[in-house]
Amino acid sequence: MAPDTVPFVNPPSPSNADDPRIGSFPADLHVHTVLSACAEVEMIPPLIVSQALSVGLRLLAVTDHNTGENAAAMVEAARNTGLHVLPGMELQTREEVHLLCLFDEVFPLEAWQEEVFRRLPPLANREDLFGPQWVVDATGEWIRTEERLLAVSADISLEEAVVRVRRLGGLPVPAHVDRPSFSLFANLGLVPPGLAISALEVSRNFRPAEGFIRRPQLRNWPLLASGDAHRLEDLRAVTRFRIVSPCLREIEMALRGQEGRCFEVDWPAR
Ligand SMILES: [Zn+2]
Numbered sequence: 001m002a003p004d005t006v007p008f009v010n011p012p013s014p015s016n017a018d019d020p021r022i023g024s025f026p027a028d029l030h031v032h033t034v035l036s037a038c039a040e041v042e043m044i045p046p047l048i049v050s051q052a053l054s055v056g057l058r059l060l061a062v063t064d065h066n067t068g069e070n071a072a073a074m075v076e077a078a079r080n081t082g083l084h085v086l087p088g089m090e091l092q093t094r095e096e097v098h099l100l101c102l103f104d105e106v107f108p109l110e111a112w113q114e115e116v117f118r119r120l121p122p123l124a125n126r127e128d129l130f131g132p133q134w135v136v137d138a139t140g141e142w143i144r145t146e147e148r149l150l151a152v153s154a155d156i157s158l159e160e161a162v163v164r165v166r167r168l169g170g171l172p173v174p175a176h177v178d179r180p181s182f183s184l185f186a187n188l189g190l191v192p193p194g195l196a197i198s199a200l201e202v203s204r205n206f207r208p209a210e211g212f213i214r215r216p217q218l219r220n221w222p223l224l225a226s227g228d229a230h231r232l233e234d235l236r237a238v239t240r241f242r243i244v245s246p247c248l249r250e251i252e253m254a255l256r257g258q259e260g261r262c263f264e265v266d267w268p269a270r
């Protein structure tokens, strides 16, 4: 079978494959809002929610650079729409590795954000160079401008970040590991032994046939594909979880292929 056509990274175990509670959750677990300086002005909660629904997403994680301050607004904007939002952050570690830090609730993310903020360098954002960083409400109304520079490394190692996110009940996922910068393999060369992760994320243009040749280590991991959306048209519904409910425990079971949970990815055509 050609790698591009491999649908299930972890096939469901036959005993639970027919569990009637299991449903399909198309997911994009890496989405930026206007709080990320590099995101477009259209990336406000109501527009992200409507675009997500229009491309068929049922599950989305909001992951701004080193902050979770728009997560509550995203959760609120999605309430009763059929889209479930996981609060999250895209941390930049001391080694300049990007790490998705996903949570089920806003409060552990807030605790994590406090820790990250304490360990960010005290630099001011340069709007003229990088763009503005806006905290908004669920309707997309401006609340305040974040003045500190967010797209910079926090003084936290990858290994410490993974441990601390796990302790807060979160799911850490190294982001876009196929990219030549700000990624696990580009910056560290390997997955540190004992790192408590369950999956790796690859960028939306990753093609297994070429990607596995360039980085054979990727064959050893469940791979999630996300949009890393900085504009609405980047939202992707290419990763589909088969889970009972859209929570981290179920996602983790799907990544491990446990009790009928699983996931599949539609890889881009060559
Ligand atoms: Zn990134």
Ligand SMILES: [Zn+2]
Pocket: 030, 032, 090, 228
């Ligand atoms: Zn990102």
